[in-house]
Amino acid sequence: MSQIDQAVTIELAERSYRILIGDGLLADAASYAGLPRASTALIVSNTTVAPLYADALREALAGRYTQIHELHLPDGEEHKNWQTLQLIFDSLLSNTCDRKTTVFALGGGVVGDMTGFAAASYMRGVPFVQVPTTLLAQVDSSVGGKTAINHPLGKNMIGAFYQPQLVVCDLAVLDTLPAREFSAGLAEVIKYGPISDMAFFDWLERNMDALIAHDRDALAHAVRRSCEIKAWVVGQDEKETGLRAILNFGHTFGHAIEAGMGYGVWLHGEGVGAGMVMAAELSRRLGLVDGEFVARLNLLIQRAGLPTKGPILDAADNAGRYLELMRIDKKSEAGEIRFVVIDGPGKAAVRAAPDSLVREVIDACCA
Incomplete structure (x- = not known):
């Protein structure tokens, strides 16, 4: 029953x-x-x-x-x-x-x-x-x-x-579900904390081991809270004309990884995991969050079994290849890449950033 x-x-x-x-x-x-x-x-x-x-x-x-x-x-x-x-x-x-x-x-x-x-x-x-x-x-x-x-x-x-x-x-x-696929799903759970609910982020830090062990109570809470946050955002902005874009935290970098590596080489959640680290580092370099926040997010993503470094997509000009792929992202406007950044823990915003700064972030966050 x-x-x-x-x-x-x-x-x-x-x-x-x-x-x-x-x-x-x-x-x-x-x-x-x-x-x-x-x-x-x-x-x-x-x-x-x-x-x-x-x-x-x-x-x-x-x-x-x-x-x-x-x-x-x-x-x-x-x-x-x-x-x-x-x-x-x-x-x-x-x-x-x-x-x-x-x-x-x-x-x-x-x-x-x-x-x-x-x-x-x-x-x-x-x-x-x-x-x-x-x-x-x-x-x-x-x-x-x-x-x-x-x-x-x-x-x-x-x-x-x-x-x-x-x-x-x-x-x-x-x-x-295979362990790798389960970890990929945790990336989409983790994202809800930095963009909307740092109390949930704190809960994830305390309960990550229980989630990985498939504890039913922990899973029920994680799925429910994730769906509640998404439900609220979608209810405000069904067709992503504004607020809903914050749900793509880490996805601009992540989608570039998936397309650049060839679909299926990296799982979507793996790309998002590394992409959230890049987006958080971009937020730090824009002066929106501090290094402690970036380190906390990095550690939580790592504990979830996800990569925290992006792959090299082009040995000659890796950052250039990322930028090329990201200009095709749905959030780009007139060729200008729009990134979901953390405008203080628990609050997200969509902003542009100079290519030179984005290059620095990619160079620092890829291995």
Whole structure:
């Protein structure tokens, strides 16, 4: 029997929805009780997650849908592209899915992002539900309606804002998550402290060992608080015209790492981990935080099992390569890179910085 420990609501008027957090939720039909009725559902997963959880989800949904189809995508960030997205459209069309068909994203951030984008596009929008199976997806990518695929020149550059009907965060599925993937998810948990809630940052310092040990109470609190912060930000700025950009702390540097190394070489959370160190160091050099803050953040990221040094992307001009990639970032304006910086602990801002200063930061933070 499942237990819903917490329910967080994303407040978006008629597009509002709940995030359920607890043990055993994925396989419990009651988790999906509030969804609109439809004759058909499509479960989109990948070749790693589907053998573990697709049958349980199918059984939980059996009483709600006459037909339940499945699609298993190739696993990995390198497959987050047009070719893989087309497989979802192929499945929807070949199974004659209509505009009431509910699409379920069962997997991590890659599956969730692509499934959401497909749902936003098919027949100009069909209902979809996020069932995230990674920590990163539970605390970040499944919440807030950002959907996208990657382009060789930039991460998440092609997509849409499209909100799910429901997010079901089953903490039990994290037990099958590889340690490296779990650490990658901790990067997205850590970011919420510096940008919004230093009390949460203090809590993470005290409880990092418990999180790594998969302590259920610690996990429930970390997922709930992360979702609460994101819910508040998304409720204020759904389409990232201002405030929501602060959720990208560390991501401008991190996305450059992912694109520069080749998608899938570094996990997204690993890029964000090193990227947060760079963004914090940039904040220090701009006079916004002190060295003690940067050291605390660096140590917490290290304790989470994440890299604190960025990779060398170009032996001849490493900083130049980073700058080239970062100019394609979604926050850039007229070629000017906009960075999420820490404007004092617990408060973030989006600012530009001289290339010369950014070069100094990259040179100091890469190995």
